[in-house]
Amino acid sequence: MASRKTVQNTHIGTQIRDLHGALLDIMSVMNRPQRDAVLVREAAIALDRVLFPLLVVIDRFGPVGVVDLAARVGRDYTTVSRQVAKLASLGLVERKADARDQRIRESAITPKGKEMTRAVDAARERIGRRIFKAWGQRDVSELVRLTRKFADAIKDEA
Numbered sequence: 001m002a003s004r005k006t007v008q009n010t011h012i013g014t015q016i017r018d019l020h021g022a023l024l025d026i027m028s029v030m031n032r033p034q035r036d037a038v039l040v041r042e043a044a045i046a047l048d049r050v051l052f053p054l055l056v057v058i059d060r061f062g063p064v065g066v067v068d069l070a071a072r073v074g075r076d077y078t079t080v081s082r083q084v085a086k087l088a089s090l091g092l093v094e095r096k097a098d099a100r101d102q103r104i105r106e107s108a109i110t111p112k113g114k115e116m117t118r119a120v121d122a123a124r125e126r127i128g129r130r131i132f133k134a135w136g137q138r139d140v141s142e143l144v145r146l147t148r149k150f151a152d153a154i155k156d157e158a
Helices: 002-009 012-030 033-043 052-061 066-073 077-089 111-131 137-157
Strands: 093-097 105-109
């Protein structure tokens, strides 16, 4: 059994480098401001593209504090705090005290914000269908399964 692990590990260095390269390619596309602009346009919503990623992350991970939110989007927490205040003024999120620590203010999606993120989800699905149109269902399922497995493993490592 030990020899089998050794054989499997001989190519892992190259595979990790290739995986890292693929992830960098994906992240560079996902982090382009134009990508967010395409999703906003495809979703037919009126929202500043700077606020767009925050709304999506609050929807997916909320209620969420500003420090955690800032870390998730790679921005300074003071900037994120101002941007969340803007989302709140638009009625897309609400800010409230954390149930465990009253000093922490968390942001949660409002029904108006949820309506907007549903439009974004539908736009993302339309775009995804175009991207995966030449893929077989099995390949898409494997990609999703393995990506989730990797995401869970990398979260545990961090």
